[in-house]
Amino acid sequence: MFDFRIVTTWFDELLRVTCGLGNFWTVLIECVVVGLAILLAYALLAIVLIFMERKVCAYFQCRIGPVRVGWWGTLQVFADVLKMLIKEIFAVDKADKLLYYLAPFLVIIASVGTFSFLPWNKGANILDFNVGIFLVTAISSIGVVGIFLAGWGSNNKYSVLSAMRGAVQMISYELSLGICLISAVILTGTMQVSGIVEAQTGPLRWLIVQGHVPATLAFLVFCVAGNAEANRGPFDLAEAESELTAGYHTEYSGMGFGFYYLAEYLNLFVVSGIATTVFLGGWAPLNIGLDGFDAIMNYIPGLVWFLGKTFVVVFLLMWIKWTFPRLRIDQILKLEWKYLMPLSLVILVLMTVCVAFGWTIHY
Amino acid sequence: MARLIMFAVLAVVILASAVFCVSTKRIMRAATALLFVLFGVAGLYFLLDYTFLGAVQISIYAGGITMMYIFAIQLVSKRTLQGLSERWLGKRTILAAFIALAGFATVVVVLLKNELIRNTVVEGDSLSRELTMDTVGQTLMSADKYGYVLPFEFISVFLLACIIGGLVILNHKKKEESK
Numbered sequence: 001m002f003d004f005r006i007v008t009t010w011f012d013e014l015l016r017v018t019c020g021l022g023n024f025w026t027v028l029i030e031c032v033v034v035g036l037a038i039l040l041a042y043a044l045l046a047i048v049l050i051f052m053e054r055k056v057c058a059y060f061q062c063r064i065g066p067v068r069v070g071w072w073g074t075l076q077v078f079a080d081v082l083k084m085l086i087k088e089i090f091a092v093d094k095a096d097k098l099l100y101y102l103a104p105f106l107v108i109i110a111s112v113g114t115f116s117f118l119p120w121n122k123g124a125n126i127l128d129f130n131v132g133i134f135l136v137t138a139i140s141s142i143g144v145v146g147i148f149l150a151g152w153g154s155n156n157k158y159s160v161l162s163a164m165r166g167a168v169q170m171i172s173y174e175l176s177l178g179i180c181l182i183s184a185v186i187l188t189g190t191m192q193v194s195g196i197v198e199a200q201t202g203p204l205r206w207l208i209v210q211g212h213v214p215a216t217l218a219f220l221v222f223c224v225a226g227n228a229e230a231n232r233g234p235f236d237l238a239e240a241e242s243e244l245t246a247g248y249h250t251e252y253s254g255m256g257f258g259f260y261y262l263a264e265y266l267n268l269f270v271v272s273g274i275a276t277t278v279f280l281g282g283w284a285p286l287n288i289g290l291d292g293f294d295a296i297m298n299y300i301p302g303l304v305w306f307l308g309k310t311f312v313v314v315f316l317l318m319w320i321k322w323t324f325p326r327l328r329i330d331q332i333l334k335l336e337w338k339y340l341m342p343l344s345l346v347i348l349v350l351m352t353v354c355v356a357f358g359w360t361i362h363y
Numbered sequence: 364m365a366r367l368i369m370f371a372v373l374a375v376v377i378l379a380s381a382v383f384c385v386s387t388k389r390i391m392r393a394a395t396a397l398l399f400v401l402f403g404v405a406g407l408y409f410l411l412d413y414t415f416l417g418a419v420q421i422s423i424y425a426g427g428i429t430m431m432y433i434f435a436i437q438l439v440s441k442r443t444l445q446g447l448s449e450r451w452l453g454k455r456t457i458l459a460a461f462i463a464l465a466g467f468a469t470v471v472v473v474l475l476k477n478e479l480i481r482n483t484v485v486e487g488d489s490l491s492r493e494l495t496m497d498t499v500g501q502t503l504m505s506a507d508k509y510g511y512v513l514p515f516e517f518i519s520v521f522l523l524a525c526i527i528g529g530l531v532i533l534n535h536k537k538k539e540e541s542k
Contacts, residue, residue, distance in 0.1 A: 171430060
């Protein structure tokens with residue numbers, strides 16, 4: 001298995017020994033490089049995801065999607081980004097300008113913050129705290145404030161309505177999201193992201209296999225709640241275009257709107273990424289206990305495994321989005337508070353019982 | 364060195380947001396500035412390697428308390444949209460100054476008594492004292508001498524009482540409306 005630490009130690013040695021820099025400058029340069037890498041990956045993935053959404057949506061609706069710009073429409077997203085970058089940003093009259101300009105940054109900070117917790121490969125965790133998973137849920141809650149302030153700062157009744165809906169929905173679904181993550185933490189016994197993935201390496205060690213019934217249920221609940229948390233269909237009534245124009249970002253143009261657009265797609269990716277990390281083994285390859293098969297699987301680098309699994313989950317969520325009709329706000333809240341939340345509590349108890357009695361699958 | 368720079372940045376953010384929070388006339392802006400003060404404090408916890416406390420600070424204050432303030436502001440009245448202002452009153456200024464002074468004195472006494480500055484600035488750079496999650500969890504749930512199970516359970520009961528109280532008030536209003 002390729003260990004990314006080879007690259008990071010080489011770079012560290014290069015700065016410290018070959019260039020002879022002190023501790024302070026080394027850490028500073030490394031932080032800047034890692035930060036740039038995160039933002040680059042963020043932007044590239046956003047482009048890939050937007051293109052994927054267009055094509056997937058088109059095929060679900062029996063169309064072929066964008067085909068004119070570039071080969072098979074591949075340059076369409078770049079054209080859109082260019083358009084968005086050169087648009088003028090202006091605030092509405094009598095709006096709270098400070099909050100109007102601040103809100104997109106809060107949303108993007110929450111999105112990038114959770115994005116940098118994902119485990120890309122063995123030894124390639126960017127943020128790896130001992131409170132990892134808990135901190136992810138904490139940072140994702142900043143996004144709620146951003147959405148709300150966007151609605152408030154726009155001075156538009158549709159935006160305020162949509163912001164209210166969005167905030168209520170996100171706060172509600174955070175609960176079952178958190179409880180599902182806790183059930184995974186019970187199984188692995190650690191909250192550190194690298195530790196959770198490490199516990200899933202080896203034959204038949206993915207949590208969804210290890211924790212069989214409760215883990216599978218937790219994964220399904222996590223996908224539903226995560227879809228709602230990312231404000232995507234069928235839970236996208238915060239931006240229901242038929243009744244609220246475009247929801248909380250109605251009054252935004254240019255990159256202000258671009259930030260919300262980016263954050264929506266990357267939140268989808270982050271939710272899928274965390275589902276992958278926690279339940280499907282992150283970068284851990286598919287091992288089934290046969291030596292030859294496992295050896296071949298271990299030759300595939302972790303990055304490929306991680307991206308592959310994540311994009312499978314992304315595709316599942318897109319499938320759901322373009323298949324189911326949109327829910328009403330009372331239905332959304334009823335689904336969470338009367339069905340998903342009690343269900344996730346039951347899962348939590350089930351998982352605790354399974355772990356306490358050792359009823360997990362050990363190979 | 365790096366810690367000192369980070370501390371200076373956080374201190375500027377905290378102080379500037381705090382001053383903005385109390386001096387702005389728009390209540391929504393005040394709530395947002397409060398959010399940044401709380402983020403700054405969370406940053407200080409991370410600087411001290413109290414990652415758990417930092418995560419709790421972000422989760423509870425950003426996700427919980429600030430959202431609650433914002434929802435409460437929504438419920439107050441339409442006038443919050445226009446911008447509230449309050450005049451400075453002589454008596455109140457004196458009282459406020461007195462309270463501020465008392466708070467400042469408490470902080471200074473605690474700092475000097477526990478030699479916190481020396482402990483964090485001098486020794487903090489050399490050793491990392493990150494607590495493992497196991498320790499935090501076991502202390503939170505243990506009934507031993509330094510265990511926190513009683514306050515933990517008390518807070519859960521308290522929160523349950525708050526929820527039930529909220530539901531009762533809501534039901535009361537609904538009944539009055541239906542009459």
